[in-house]
Each structure stands twice: as structure tokens, then as C-alpha cells.
Amino acid sequence: MAAAPILARRIARSGVLPLCCRPPSWDRAPRQPPGLPLAPCRAFSNNKIQVELDESSGVAMMKFKSPPVNSLSLDFLTEFSISLEKLENDRACRGVIITSTIPKIFSSGLDIMEMCGKNVEHYGEFWRAVQEMWLRLYGSNMVTVAAVNGSSPAGGCLIALSCDYRIMAENPKFSIGLNEAQLGIVAPFWFKDTFVNVVGHRIAERSLQLGSLHPAPEALKLGLVDELVPEEKLLEKASAVMARWLALPDHARQLTKSMMRKAVLDHLVAHREEDIKNFINFISKESIQKSLRMYMEMLKKKKS
Numbered sequence: 001m002a003a004a005p006i007l008a009r010r011i012a013r014s015g016v017l018p019l020c021c022r023p024p025s026w027d028r029a030p031r032q033p034p035g036l037p038l039a040p041c042r043a044f045s046n047n048k049i050q051v052e053l054d055e056s057s058g059v060a061m062m063k064f065k066s067p068p069v070n071s072l073s074l075d076f077l078t079e080f081s082i083s084l085e086k087l088e089n090d091r092a093c094r095g096v097i098i099t100s101t102i103p104k105i106f107s108s109g110l111d112i113m114e115m116c117g118k119n120v121e122h123y124g125e126f127w128r129a130v131q132e133m134w135l136r137l138y139g140s141n142m143v144t145v146a147a148v149n150g151s152s153p154a155g156g157c158l159i160a161l162s163c164d165y166r167i168m169a170e171n172p173k174f175s176i177g178l179n180e181a182q183l184g185i186v187a188p189f190w191f192k193d194t195f196v197n198v199v200g201h202r203i204a205e206r207s208l209q210l211g212s213l214h215p216a217p218e219a220l221k222l223g224l225v226d227e228l229v230p231e232e233k234l235l236e237k238a239s240a241v242m243a244r245w246l247a248l249p250d251h252a253r254q255l256t257k258s259m260m261r262k263a264v265l266d267h268l269v270a271h272r273e274e275d276i277k278n279f280i281n282f283i284s285k286e287s288i289q290k291s292l293r294m295y296m297e298m299l300k301k302k303k304s
């Protein structure tokens, strides 16, 4: 995935400062008082995502921090891909736990405003960023654990599904699923394939057609998440799961992961441009734009 030049161009246009141009990122960890041994922890943070790597365990904690709902805007997706790339290329990092700093929300999915009333170039750029995020996360060599501490519709659910293991807070008010059908849009084939690989064909077919958002206990029953824990235990549990996965030799686990995921990844890589064209054609239709506008209005009305 030679994404660096594309990312660089996108960052330049989006105004988001690339990590490499910021003050040295690894220097941003809190300074130790003189005399104490240096904590084996490195941190970097950009606008929407904060990452801390514990060098002694090889585990990075990645926290989404983009209020109000961690929606996956072009800027967010760019930062996410850059953060994943940095960790992937860091020999000290073997695993990443993904969670959110926003109470009750893991991620609200793709930013609907990025898909409304924009031009064809923007839709193309946005969709390429969505693809890139997924290719990096689903294809990661690192162990990836999602600590889902809030609602996680559509693109948020895709992030969790793309990890190796999903632990969700046991609050029945939190829901997760690919609800695209409820918005009058269609989950693309690689969202669907990722879902099928986790829950199986029948459950995926029913859930996708109905655009279901499953409350946490139901998500557990369907196998959409691997376990539920009280919210205050979520990160502790994620670290314990991570330690179990990291106890195995990396090469054996990585080759196995790649064998399990390769066909789905290769499918998108082989059809990337076609997928972008399909997205642009689909999202540019007036009927689809109308559905999205109505959905946004419904969200706003729900508040008042």
C-alpha cells in the first residue's frame, strides 16, 4: 500500500498538520522528573486521535477524541490512517487497543456531511480515505482490539469488525451494527465481507437488510462482539486479551491472520477505482442525497 504520497497531498489540502511536520511527536510524552528512570511510554496526539505506546508491553492505546460523536470525516480518516501507519512501522509496537474518549460514543460512523452536497472530486477523495483506513486496519500485522465503550453504528461498527477482537461495554443502551439501509444507502461489498467474516452469512444478510443496530447483549449473542464487560473494566479487559494474543509468536499469528483476511483485502485492492466510481455514482444521485438530508433532519429533530 504505497499511500504516503496520497496521504501527504490530502493532508496538505485538508490543512491537517502531518505528524512528521509537527514538533517531534515522540518527544511529546510527559517529561520525567530528573533522577527517575524514563517511563517506557511514547505518545503522539493530533487533532482527533490520541495515541500512547507502552514500549515495555509493545501495546499502543489509541483513543478517538473528536467531539461530538467521533464521526469519520476526511480529516479524521486521514489522521487515523497516519496513526496506524506510524504504529505499523514502529518495531516497538505489536498491538493496538482502539477506544474512545467521548462518553457513550465509540464512533458515529462516516461523517454524513462529507457525503452531502459536495462535488464529485470530494466524494472520490473521501471514499479513497475510507478505503485506505480499512485496508490499513483490516490488513494490519498488529494485534488489534476494539474496546467499544459506546454506540457504534455503520463505519464505527466497521472499525470494530476490522479488529481481531471486540470487547463492548455491557450497557444495553449502546448499540452496534451496519445500519446503512436505514439511511437509504448500501454497505459496500467490503463492509459486507468484513461483517460476514465475523458473524456468518445468515446473520449478516438479515442484519444488513434490516439495517439493524444491535444493543450490546444482542450483539454478543450474534457474535458481533466477543465479550461484554462493565464499562469501568473495559480497558483492563482489553489489556488482558491483548497480553494473551501477544503471547504467541508474531510471525505465526500474522501469517494466520493474513491467510484468513487476504481474499477480502485483495478483492478491494483489485477493484479500488471501480469501487470509488460506484460510490460517486451512487452518492451523487438526487434520491440518495434526499435520503441523507432527511436522515440528518431526523437526527436533529430527535434532539428537540
Ligand SMILES: CC/C=C\C/C=C\CCCC/C=C/C(=O)SCCNC(=O)CCNC(=O)[C@H](O)C(C)(C)COP(=O)(O)OP(=O)(O)OC[C@H]1O[C@@H](n2cnc3c(N)ncnc32)[C@H](O)[C@@H]1OP(=O)(O)O
Residues within 6 Å of the ligand: 068, 069, 071, 072, 105, 107, 108, 109, 110, 111, 112, 113, 151, 153, 154, 155, 156, 179, 180, 183, 185, 186, 187, 188, 275, 278, 279, 282, 283, 296, 299, 300, 303
Ligand atoms: C452500490 C453501492 C456502492 C457503493 C457504496 C455506496 C454507498 C455508500 C455507503 C456508505 C457507508 C456509510 C457508512 C456510514 O457510516 S453512514 C453513517 C451512519 N451513522 C449513523 O447512522 C449514526 C447517526 N447518529 C446517531 O445515531 C447518533 O448521533 C449517535 C451516534 C447515537 C449519538 O447520539 P447523541 O449522543 O444523542 O448525539 P446526537 O444525535 O445529538 O448527535 C450530535 C451531533 O452529531 C451529529 N451527527 C451524529 N452522527 C453523525 C454522523 N454520522 N455524521 C455527521 N454528523 C453526525 C448530529 O447531527 C448532531 O449534530 P448537531 O449539529 O445537531 O449537534
